Amino acid sequence: MDQRLHLTVCGAGIMASLVIYSILQERIMTGSFGQDAGRFRWSVFLVLCNRLMTSSLAIASLAAQNQSMRPTAPLSSYIAVSLSNVIATSCQYEALKHVTFPVQTLGKCAKLIPVMAWGTLISHKAYSAKDFCVAALVTAGCTCFLLSGKATSKGANQSSYLGFACMLLYLAFDGFTATFQDKLFKGHQMSIFNQMLYVNVCSAIVSFIGLVTGGQLGAALMFVSAHPDALLLIFLLSLAATLGQLLIVYTIKSFGALIFATIMTTRQFLSILASCIIFAHPLSPGQWLGTAIVFGSLYSKTLIKGSGKQTSSKDAQAVN
Numbered sequence: 656m657d658q659r660l661h662l663t664v665c666g667a668g669i670m671a672s673l674v675i676y677s678i679l680q681e682r683i684m685t686g687s688f689g690q691d692a693g694r695f696r697w698s699v700f701l702v703l704c705n706r707l708m709t710s711s712l713a714i715a716s717l718a719a720q721n722q723s724m725r726p727t728a729p730l731s732s733y734i735a736v737s738l739s740n741v742i743a744t745s746c747q748y749e750a751l752k753h754v755t756f757p758v759q760t761l762g763k764c765a766k767l768i769p770v771m772a773w774g775t776l777i778s779h780k781a782y783s784a785k786d787f788c789v790a791a792l793v794t795a796g797c798t799c800f801l802l803s804g805k806a807t808s809k810g811a812n813q814s815s816y817l818g819f820a821c822m823l824l825y826l827a828f829d830g831f832t833a834t835f836q837d838k839l840f841k842g843h844q845m846s847i848f849n850q851m852l853y854v855n856v857c858s859a860i861v862s863f864i865g866l867v868t869g870g871q872l873g874a875a876l877m878f879v880s881a882h883p884d885a886l887l888l889i890f891l892l893s894l895a896a897t898l899g900q901l902l903i904v905y906t907i908k909s910f911g912a913l914i915f916a917t918i919m920t921t922r923q924f925l926s927i928l929a930s931c932i933i934f935a936h937p938l939s940p941g942q943w944l945g946t947a948i949v950f951g952s953l954y955s956k957t958l959i960k961g962s963g964k965q966t967s968s969k970d971a972q973a974v975n
Contacts, residue, residue, distance in 0.1 A: 677929070763822075927946065
């Protein structure tokens with residue numbers, strides 16, 4: 656296949672799967688189902704379904720490549736990363752009950768700030784002035800967005816402050832997950848699918864325990880059994896996220912981290928645009944300016960950083 660056509664297919668696949676993931680995420684967490692207009696309220700159940708689907712992909716990939724399925728790092732390492740990851744992902748879904756999807760997505764763009772903070776505290780990494788400049792611009796863009804228009808989700812029963820609290824928790828735990836994951840698994844020789852398998856299996860176990868101890872598993876299962884349209888959307892959400900992860904791994908190996916970062920930044924912008932059109936989130940001129948500042952900063956960071964060919968654990972876990 657021609658190289659340009661090959662890249663186009665990969666890029667289109669990533670953007671399509673993850674934009675669909677974003678749309679389904681908002682539909683499930685903010686929409687109503689059935690004649691009783693029931694609302695889905697169990698974020699951790701979404702995490703469980705997602706992790707089970709991704710675990711199945713990892714098992715199939717390891718079997719197809721005849722690779723070992725034995726854990727190569729201590730199970731405690733996988734559990735620590737999984738616990739942080741489940742909390743971060745659940746907070747991401749919960750935030751949509753209180754703030755709009757554009758607010759949630761722009762907030763996620765600010766994850767480089769806690770990643771830098773955790774990197775300094777845990778791994779003693781040093782960051783350049785350019786890194787701090789990009790972080791400051793992203794923060795300025797997010798602030799401009801939040802101060803320039805509506806942030807509260809439609810149908811929210813409480814103020815958007817609870818949504819902001821969920822996003823702050825998401826940023827803290829997601830940044831910790833990325834940094835702690837690199838530190839824990841450094842020095843262990845493992846394939847990306849081996850790591851994906853055990854992180855997702857442990858995340859599924861953590862999610863299941865959380866649902867059972869919180870008394871939510873039965874209620875979630877009763878809801879999806881009574882609303883098969885919700886179950887279908889949850890299945891499609893997990894499928895889209897899993898296909899996105901598979902395409903991410905393949906694209907980084909084939910074209911490098913620079914191309915991948917550009918595709919992902921474009922995908923985030925398209926997700927916001929799709930949400931504004933489908934779910935009627937009108938943005939003010941100030942919010943469009945904030946959006947432009949954030950994505951302009953991210954594109955600049957990508958161009959400055961340059962390309963890389965190595966597939967990292969953070970890249971492969973790019974979809975929550």
